[in-house]
Amino acid sequence: MKKCVLFVTLSLGLLFVGSTVVSAEEFAPLPSVQSVDLGSLSDEAIEHFESEGFSENDEYYTETIVQTPPKSNGVQARAVNVITLTAGTKKVDNTTGYTSYIITATQAPFTKINMKLNVGSVKSFTSNITPYKGTYGYSGGIYSFYSGKRGYQGYRLQAQYTTTWGSGSTSCSAGGMTIGK
Incomplete structure (x- = not known):
């Protein structure tokens, strides 16, 4: 009798587990880099990019x-800090x-921001910022120079930041272009 109950239990268990197996073919992979339209950005970002001379014809990423509060200790946080980097x-x-960028936070102000722009795998440019006290957003830009062999170079922007909730990092594509001599 014990063997019969064990067999039925195992059979039902395997039946339920086996029915939830999903093949990877059922899901379309998301592209790793997606550009967004100017109109889909926040009003603050639109204002920044338009003041920098960008238009709807340019690509934005x-x-x-x-970011969770530092003292959440695994408990559901009442608020989270959403960090958005757009370039x-x-x-x-x-x-x-x-490369023009804007970085914003929703709950905790920035105390320090370090930006690094990678041009392909050949050059990088940095910018260190100490924002005004209580700043929830910062916008800026980095000029990049490349005088090597002419070719397409991808641009990637990395941000290391410190907020009143702690430090973190994020990165996003910043597009790319054919550049060089």
């Missing part, structure tokens, strides 16, 4: 992460590009 790059001349 955004990345959003969530776009445009060509200035044959050897110069300009």
